[in-house]
Amino acid sequence: MSDVWITxxxxxxATAVIKAAxxxxxxxxxxxxxxxxxxxxxxPALLTALIVTDTFAREQELSVDAxxxxxxxxxxxxxxxxxxxxxxxxxxxxxxAVRAVT
Amino acid sequence: MTEPGxxxxxxxxxxxxxxxxxxxxxxxxSFGVVAEPVMGKVAPIVMSALLFAGASQFGAVAVLAxxxxxxxxxxxxxxxxxxxxxxxxxAASAFHGSRLRRALESQAIVDASWALASRGDxxxxxxxxxxxxxxxxxxxxAGTVIGVLFGDTLGDPQTLGLDAIFPAFFxxxxxxxxxxxxxxxxxxxxxxxxxxxxxxxxxxxxVLVASSAALIGLWRR
Numbered sequence: 270m271s272d273v274w275i276t277x278x279x280x281x282x283a284t285a286v287i288k289a290a291x292x293x294x295x296x297x298x299x300x301x302x303x304x305x306x307x308x309x310x311x312x313p314a315l316l317t318a319l320i321v322t323d324t325f326a327r328e329q330e331l332s333v334d335a336x337x338x339x340x341x342x343x344x345x346x347x348x349x350x351x352x353x354x355x356x357x358x359x360x361x362x363x364x365x366a367v368r369a370v371t
Numbered sequence: 372m373t374e375p376g377x378x379x380x381x382x383x384x385x386x387x388x389x390x391x392x393x394x395x396x397x398x399x400x401s402f403g404v405v406a407e408p409v410m411g412k413v414a415p416i417v418m419s420a421l422l423f424a425g426a427s428q429f430g431a432v433a434v435l436a437x438x439x440x441x442x443x444x445x446x447x448x449x450x451x452x453x454x455x456x457x458x459x460x461x462a463a464s465a466f467h468g469s470r471l472r473r474a475l476e477s478q479a480i481v482d483a484s485w486a487l488a489s490r491g492d493x494x495x496x497x498x499x500x501x502x503x504x505x506x507x508x509x510x511x512x513a514g515t516v517i518g519v520l521f522g523d524t525l526g527d528p529q530t531l532g533l534d535a536i537f538p539a540f541f542x543x544x545x546x547x548x549x550x551x552x553x554x555x556x557x558x559x560x561x562x563x564x565x566x567x568x569x570x571x572x573x574x575x576x577x578v579l580v581a582s583s584a585a586l587i588g589l590w591r592r
Contacts, residue, residue: 275445321565343543357398364532
């Protein structure tokens with residue numbers, strides 16, 4: 270099996286287990302507060318890491334290019350409380366515009 | 372025969388779900404477009420059909436696209452879905468019936484439906500959650516299929532700025548997370564770790580290590 274299919278199979282199983290764990294196992298019981306705090310911060314930590322690497326990394330090198338312009342445009346859209354769809358489109362247009370003129 | 376009173380309880384969720392579905396459709400298209408060059412035509416569609424979790428799908432494909440291996444992609448995607456654990460715990464009392472039934476219904480937990488189902492007093496409305504997810508699933512899948520099939524006809528992904536879609540999508544999701552206590556400190560630390568390790572580690576691993584920034588949650592003032 271290729272990496273792609275292993276990734277899909279692994280993620281499907283992991284996600285199903287994650288979603289079902291609370292409703293199946295803990296009817297009424299609670300997790301320790303520290304566990305909640307860490308789990309709820311996993312998403313912002315990973316999203317940030319994905320943002321900076323997808324924007325500034327080329328393989329193992331750091332670079333500032335059209336993707337950074339796209340992200341800046343997305344940032345403006347976020348600040349204006351645009352819906353996710355608009356944020357994504359604005360970023361693509363921004364990056365494409367920078368590539369068109371450079 | 373369907374009892375009208377019972378169906379009516381799903382209606383508010385279904386109605387809101389149509390709006391979420393429209394968004395899921397368009398984001399699904401962008402997922403299909405960016406995933407196709409990395410995974411081929413069939414895999415992105417299977418992934419959307421079986422996984423139905425945008426952030427982890429984008430995250431795993433981003434890791435694979437950068438040259439990361441399957442283990443790293445799975446770990447990244449699974450941690451992006453880790454939020455479903457506390458969400459499921461919070462909503463646990465809304466699910467009834469056998470373990471199998473609760474396990475199946477819990478798969479309807481997605482961000483928008485979960486948020487909508489919260490009554491604000493710690494209780495969750497099962498019918499609203501299930502109803503809101505129903506329109507989102509076919510929309511996400513149909514969007515992915517269209518993105519995969521017609522992404523090619525759009526032309527060069529770089530010229531169109533499609534590589535900027537990944538970070539923009541993640542930024543949009545991150546904006547909703549910033550209200551959590553200590554989220555800003557976590558974001559700053561994760562950014563420093565991910566950028567600092569990029570020249571040192573193979574692609575994908577800096578992202579994984581940066582998840583340790585979440586341990587800030589253990590720190591007490």
